[in-house]
Amino acid sequence: MNSLFVHCLIGFVALSSIIAKTYASPIPQTADEMGLMQGSPPEKIIDISQWDKGPYNRWAFQHMGEIVPTAVISRGMGAPTILRNAPIDSIAKLTFKTKDGKQLTVEENLQANYTDSFIVLKNGELVFEKYYNGMTPETRHLLMSVSKSLTGAIIGNLVEDGKLDPSKKVIEYIPELKSSSGFKDVTVQQVLDMTTALRFSEDYADPKAEVVKHEEATGWRGRTEVANLGLFAFAQETKKVERAHGEVFHYASINTDILGWLIERVSGKRFVDYTSETVWTKLGADRDAQLSVDFLGSPVANGGFVITTRDLARFGQMILDNGKYNGQQVIPSKWVEDIRENGQNSAWQPTKYSKIWPDGFYRNQWYVTKDDQGSFFGVGVNGQHLWINPATNVVIVKFSSYPVSADVERGMKDWAMMDAIARSLK
DSSP: OHHHHHHHHHHHHHHHHHHHHHHHOSSOOOTTTTTBTOBTTBSBOOOTTSTTSTTTHHHHTTOGGGTSOEEEEOOOSSOOOOOOBOOOGGGGGOEEEOTTSOEEEHHHHHHHTTEEEEEEEETTEEEEEEEOTTOOTTOEEEOTTHHHHHHHHHTHHHHHTTSOOTTSBGGGTOGGGGGOTTTTTOBHHHHHTTOOOBOOOOOTTOTTSHHHHHHHHTTTTOSOHHHHHOHHHHHTTOOBOSSOTTSSOOOOTHHHHHHHHHHHHHHSSOHHHHHIIIIIHHHTOSSOEEEEBOTTOOBOTTTOEEEEHHHHHHHHHHHHTTTEETTEEOSOHHHHHHHHHOOOHHHHTTSTHHHHOTTOEEETTEEEOOOTTOOEEEEETTTEEEEEETTTTEEEEEEEOOSSTTOHHHHHHHHHHHHHHHHHOO
């Protein structure tokens, strides 16, 4: 009896030690380590109602074509542009300070902060590249709201061609939105800058928030009545609040889906085909991109791009180089200049972002810090980042799978890390 008790006690202590180590470890488990979608048939499958939350997103973000409907953005038949390797291994050991004053190395943060991939370009050269959670250079990953910044850049071609006037009302191009009190009086520029006075909450923790029904309309929650009607039907029901348009930056993802609709309406082409023709075939991308579409085939421009880490880095380098890449003008230089210089700081001041970057603004779907480096960026929930520092000629991409969508603390760590890296590469 005593011997059996001792053996049981030893076993219990050993098991407790394993459990303690598992939960104390700063390194998140990978999708494979959790057994997600492993086996034939798999035992641990993805919950379609929560695929974008942890732990399911550790697998789902790299397999979007198996989760929701997607369309292809063709890269064409040209050869990929070469990203010359010029490794700077010391980046991994670079230390930076977090908001709470702690010192972390880049490698420590990458390992602990649910990183899937990470790339740093300096002068267009690949100086640092890391992959985690089973991801590889060939793997496509969901951009979430970094998609907004891509959409805001792409639409500049229509402005340059004289087909779209940012000062005109949206309903001049999409008369169907006359039924929406939220959109019937807004200009294209107000949609681009998200100064539309919409009744739209982006609080992912609130089941009654408009963003919940919006995500349902995109098809991201499976087949429902709302999903069957589609994204554009949802847009036509969007309401206005008492505030005037054009006064305050109010983040509302439906704005970007209106831009997607504008691109299709004005160009006369599907969003994916227009993006392929004007951008993706010119970048020398490694792979075709994908875009999430609703059940009617409408583009989920607000968060549905799915591309490789290197291809997003190429896109970022193109923006840094005033819209030119691979020997071609991909995005008009005037449009890139407009993004970086012509925002409305007064609309930014009432928001939380002014506490971090008091001189900044949001312009054409990009965050512009107006810090001493001229840094600007795109960001998406669950830790998707595209950071550009013009002063040091640095582009940084981070794909992640944070368990919680809007994890401010993790996001602030990543911002601090990317800023420190960019500043160090003088």
